Amino acid sequence: MRLHEAPSDGETSLKLPGIRALSDRLASSRSREAHTWIARAIAGSGRSGNGDWLEAERRACPLFRVPVLSRWLGDLRSTGSSGGTRRAKHGTRNPGVSRFRIEVGFACLIVVGGALSGNPSARADDVSLVPGAAIKQAIGGKVRGQILSESSAEVVVQVGGANVPVPVEQIASVRYDGQPASMALAESRESGGQLAEAIGLYQKAAADSANRPLLLRALQFREAEVLAELALTEPKYADEATEKLQKFASAYPNSRQIGDVRSALARTFLKKGDFAAADREIAELAKLPGASDRAAVLRTSVLAGQGKHDEALRELDQLIARLPKNSPGQRNAQFAKAQSLASMKKFDEAEALLREVIQANPPENATVQAPAYNTLGDCLREANRPKDALLAYLHTDLLYSKNKEEHPRALYQISQLFRKLKQDGRADEVFQRLKQEYPKSPWLAVGSKS
Secondary structure, three states, X not given: OOOOXXXXXXXXXXXXXXXXXXXXXXXXXXXXXXXXXXHHHHHHOOOOOOHHHXXXXXXXXXXXXXXXXXXXXXXXXXOOOOOOOOOOOOXXXXXXXXXXXXXXXXXXXXXXXXXXXXXXXXXXXXXXXXXXXXXXXXXXXXXXXXXXXXOOOEXXXXXXXXEEEEEHHHEEEEXXXXXXXXXHHHHHHHHOOOHHHXXXXXXXXXXXXXXXXXXXXXXXXXXXXXXXXXXOOOHHHHHHHHHHHHHHHHHOOOOOOHHHHHHHHHHHHHHHOOHHHHHHHHHHHHOOOOOHHXXXXXXXXXXXXXXXXXXXXXXXXXXXXXXXXXXXXXXXXXXXXXXXXXXXXXXXXXXXXXXXXXXXXXXXXXXXXXXXXXXXXXXXXXXXOHHHHHXXXXXXXXXXXXXXXXXXXXXXXXXXXXXXXXXXXXXXXXXXXXXXXXXXXXXXHHHHOX
């Protein structure tokens, strides 16, 4: 059987001992990319086609160029389920030989977790840092060791015999040794925009991690945050998302995730138009270590939502001047300023600033680029430049469709602009996509009134 070949109808699942231990080895592997692809392939075995295995072979296994790989795969290919029988010749199968895609997945697991774990540092927690972080014990942008504690201020990692404090504002992500494979699948589904599936997988991972408090807390946070993201396109989840975020904030007021929780709650209340509740969350956010700038930018969004654009612009100009050039804080302040300028119909100023933001940020950063292009489209549309506006929205549709808050907004505006440009067929086609991909989106209600 080829590495990515599907099993025949007569083949049954191979029962391997120590599956949980092997899964843990996968979760603690050094390559997140391989981790994700192997886990995706295993989850797809028995219900999807060969594509998942082909991708696993192509993307995951070549990352581990170790001599034992071919031996492991050879052993698996030539071993039967009853007494270890071998194939008569290459490319043929003996009757009753058990083959299943999961064989190869766990072969990769063994290579990843076994061969590479000869390096003592292969099994460790990973704290990935934001660009420019100044932690001298970091190697390759990561601090690797055993996480001893987490708080709203810092994560303490034991590296060798030293305890290394890492400020929360310098942390991009954290991965724990022995994360369940379902967490990798959840991350994969989340990145693919399959948010409802991701939530279920995060819940499963949490159930499997009940005796690991820090990992459990991280999984509960991911579930709540993804639910809040889902609520942006399916408003029926808004109350549940708010409840879960508030419950997390109450249970873990000093967690490393508390700043993100306060920010998510503030954005949720802003979306609802509840400015008083948003203000309360922002005030709590401002009290946290290193979070004052983030709170200040969110505060201007409240002012803009209340129609106090001049006051918002004054505060944003002060922030832009004070924050480091091209820093995430300055970028967020610039983007908020552009939105306020657009609301005030100062389209030329807003366009210039948005193009500056677009040029200053990596093209793959959908979190920044999608709303930047959509807001640019709004400015150009209001300035009666429909073709230029259409191009801006198409950037979001073609390049940043994984941003589930901004993508339906772009689809709606694209359909309206095609209609304005007398291309009704294309307008209908794009609006049909909006209905199919986002059946609960508030933009559908806007479209039905148009």
